[in-house]
Amino acid sequence: MEPTAEQLIWMYENMLLIREYEETMAKIYLEGKLPPHIQKGLAFDIGSGPVPGEMHLSAGQEPVAVGVCAHLRKEDTVVGTHRPHHFAIAKGVPLDRMTAEMFGKATGLGRGKGGHMHLFDPEHKFSCSGIVGASMPPACGAALAAKKLGKDWVAVAFFGEGAANQGTFHESLNLAGLWKLPVVFVCEDNKWAISVDKDHSTAIRCDADRAGAYAMSGIGVAKNDALEVFKAAGEAVARARKGGGPTLIEVKTDRYMGHFQGDAEVYRPKGEVDQLRKGDPIPALASNLRSRGLLDDTKDSAIRNRVHGSVTKAFDFARQSPYPDPREALEHVFA
Amino acid sequence: MTTARRLTMAQAIVEAIGQEMERDPKVFVMGEDIAKYGGIFSATSGLLDRFGPERIMDTPISESAFIGAATGAAAEGMRPIAELMFVDFFGVCMDQIYNHLAKNTYMSGGSLRLPVVLMTAIGGGYNDAAQHSQCLYGLFAHVPGLKVVVPSNAYDAKGLMIQAIRDDNPVMYFFHKGIMGLPWMAYYEGSTTEVPQEAYTIPFGQARIAREGADVTIVSLSQMVQKALLAAAQLEADGIRAEVIDLRTLVPLDVETVLRSVTKTGRLVIADEDYLNFGLTGEIAACIAERLDRIALKSPVRRLGVPGVPIPYSRPLEQFVIPQVQHIADACRSMMGAKLARAA
Numbered sequence: 001m002e003p004t005a006e007q008l009i010w011m012y013e014n015m016l017l018i019r020e021y022e023e024t025m026a027k028i029y030l031e032g033k034l035p036p037h038i039q040k041g042l043a044f045d046i047g048s049g050p051v052p053g054e055m056h057l058s059a060g061q062e063p064v065a066v067g068v069c070a071h072l073r074k075e076d077t078v079v080g081t082h083r084p085h086h087f088a089i090a091k092g093v094p095l096d097r098m099t100a101e102m103f104g105k106a107t108g109l110g111r112g113k114g115g116h117m118h119l120f121d122p123e124h125k126f127s128c129s130g131i132v133g134a135s136m137p138p139a140c141g142a143a144l145a146a147k148k149l150g151k152d153w154v155a156v157a158f159f160g161e162g163a164a165n166q167g168t169f170h171e172s173l174n175l176a177g178l179w180k181l182p183v184v185f186v187c188e189d190n191k192w193a194i195s196v197d198k199d200h201s202t203a204i205r206c207d208a209d210r211a212g213a214y215a216m217s218g219i220g221v222a223k224n225d226a227l228e229v230f231k232a233a234g235e236a237v238a239r240a241r242k243g244g245g246p247t248l249i250e251v252k253t254d255r256y257m258g259h260f261q262g263d264a265e266v267y268r269p270k271g272e273v274d275q276l277r278k279g280d281p282i283p284a285l286a287s288n289l290r291s292r293g294l295l296d297d298t299k300d301s302a303i304r305n306r307v308h309g310s311v312t313k314a315f316d317f318a319r320q321s322p323y324p325d326p327r328e329a330l331e332h333v334f335a
Numbered sequence: 336m337t338t339a340r341r342l343t344m345a346q347a348i349v350e351a352i353g354q355e356m357e358r359d360p361k362v363f364v365m366g367e368d369i370a371k372y373g374g375i376f377s378a379t380s381g382l383l384d385r386f387g388p389e390r391i392m393d394t395p396i397s398e399s400a401f402i403g404a405a406t407g408a409a410a411e412g413m414r415p416i417a418e419l420m421f422v423d424f425f426g427v428c429m430d431q432i433y434n435h436l437a438k439n440t441y442m443s444g445g446s447l448r449l450p451v452v453l454m455t456a457i458g459g460g461y462n463d464a465a466q467h468s469q470c471l472y473g474l475f476a477h478v479p480g481l482k483v484v485v486p487s488n489a490y491d492a493k494g495l496m497i498q499a500i501r502d503d504n505p506v507m508y509f510f511h512k513g514i515m516g517l518p519w520m521a522y523y524e525g526s527t528t529e530v531p532q533e534a535y536t537i538p539f540g541q542a543r544i545a546r547e548g549a550d551v552t553i554v555s556l557s558q559m560v561q562k563a564l565l566a567a568a569q570l571e572a573d574g575i576r577a578e579v580i581d582l583r584t585l586v587p588l589d590v591e592t593v594l595r596s597v598t599k600t601g602r603l604v605i606a607d608e609d610y611l612n613f614g615l616t617g618e619i620a621a622c623i624a625e626r627l628d629r630i631a632l633k634s635p636v637r638r639l640g641v642p643g644v645p646i647p648y649s650r651p652l653e654q655f656v657i658p659q660v661q662h663i664a665d666a667c668r669s670m671m672g673a674k675l676a677r678a679a
């Protein structure tokens with residue numbers, strides 16, 4: 001399946017948007033967290049600043065999000081992980097409300113209650129969770145609902161290679177295979193589960209090889225490349241929509257930043273990230289688009305300006321929005 | 336007499352585990368990111384270099400498997416320490432904990448010994464939201480068969496950890512992230528204390544009177560003890576003398592120390608960071624309610640805890656639901672002029 005010109009530009013622009021968003025967030029996250037305005041003796045204070053708490057950024061993993069979401073409609077469901085921004089952006093979650101949520105503001109997607117790992121946008125059928133392996137069962141559920149409602153909707157569960165060793169992975173894949181659910185399981189193998197690399201966590205080399213154990217097709221994408229992901233996802237989404245059941249896709253992708261912001265990554269071989277960045281998927285796609293005559297300097301500038309504008313607007317919106325009243329903390333336990 | 340030096344709670348825990356591992360070759364540790372990383376909250380920092388990967392074992396993200404394996408290994412005579420990275424993750428492995436680790440000794444009529452220490456990080460206050468900020472020791476204290484240990488400071492942390500490792504029973508050991516003394520999270524400095532170099536134990540079921548007072552009893556544990564002490568210092572200026580009790584362990588629970596204190600003060604506030612409903616605060620209040628034939632209360636019992644909501648992310652929301660120093664002090668003040676109902 002070949003991407004259209006529109007899809008190619010969309011993927012490129014969204015990868016740029018994700019990358020700029022994550023790099024901006026990496027800078028802003030540090031505000032208020034460093035000496036001298038924190039507890040004496042600390043190098044960093046995770047609970048300080050306008051975006052407190054944990055932060056898990058997806059720079060490098062853009063191809064997985066855009067390659068899959070290029071095939072999705074608004075009514076298809078995406079369930080993401082604790083590292084959710086690239087999925088949310090590619091699914092069309094509004095940047096301003098997403099950012100406001102991470103600033104803990106009343107205008108955020110969850111009115112400040114959820115924060116960065118718990119972004120919920122029912123309108124765009126996007127949700128995510130901070131528990132490893134939690135994305136797969138709800139995606140099965142969305143797929144189950146689609147079947148019961150007679151719709152050709154598809155559900156996508158994103159998760160990491162670490163999550164593929166969690167019980168929910170095995171249960172969900174068996175369930176989906178057994179009930180022929182229209183779900184696509186997408187494993188982002190970025191090699192690292194915090195500090196533990198895949199060789200030390202997983203008994204086999206390639207998680208796509210697990211598909212056969214659950215009566216579904218497995219596709220391994222060996223390169224961190226948007227077009228390769230697009231091809232695999234196209235096949236999987238089409239299969240699901242036609243009633244052909246689930247697929248397991250595994251993408252070898254690259255995590256450019258730490259597991260969380262503040263992670264000193266002492267466990268990572270020196271120079272690994274620099275080496276990975278040489279294969280940056282964004283300039284690679286740009287080259288491809290240029291060779292197809294779809295991109296030139298003028299178009300590229302225009303796209304980058306648009307992206308920059310969106311990111312700036314989102315962060316400004318978040319900063320200027322009000323905090324919720326503290327007593328709101330007692331609301332919304334039940335609908 | 337060995338010279339004591341000051342250690343953070345994290346350092347004290349590492350020292351305890353290291354000393355026991357030197358003494359007993361059957362002790363080993365399993366968990367996520369505990370080897371090279373030294374534990375996300377530094378509870379195993381440096382142990383990989385000392386003991387190697389056969390005894391400090393990184394696991395896959397497979398809690399049911401490795402925590403269940405701890406039970407199985409213990410049954411074969413090993414003494415495993417398993418780390419559950421955040422207590423909030425118990426959901427993925429609770430069956431192995433509460434149905435097996437906790438119950439096998441009983442169901443076997445006492446013929447099994449399961450010397451497992453399950454240590455885990457608890458607590459909020461740094462905006463990690465609903466799935467990474469809980470305490471939940473109340474939940475584990477509620478189901479029979481698990482000892483529940485919750486240190487508030489470095490000295491206790493070391494003694495309680497050594498006791499836990501030497502105990503032939505399953506011990507859940509909860510360390511609050513906000514008192515570990517980590518260089519990347521604000522913490523209550525009262526938790527960093529002098530810690531003797533030699534190994535020592537603190538018996539379970541022995542609460543500590545962290546501060547003496549005659550006007551009101553504050554019962555607490557974990558980071559909340561540090562907040563209670565700050566509240567007590569504030570109250571002193573108002574002429575209110577608060578007695579702060581650090582429970583240290585919930586199972587076994589030292590009810591006697593609480594009873595003695597409330598008999599003296601007549602006023603009880605239980606300050607807890609766990610959920611308010613159906614937990615520790617209710618348990619302590621019930622212990623008093625059952626003994627009103629011999630304890631005269633001057634005020635109704637006050638309970639502080641997270642009020643039946645998931646922990647919210649946004650700073651003003653989180654500060655509102657987790658009891659703070661101010662809430663404890665205000666509760667104590669409000670009890671001073673309280674009235675009791677009279678029997679008809």
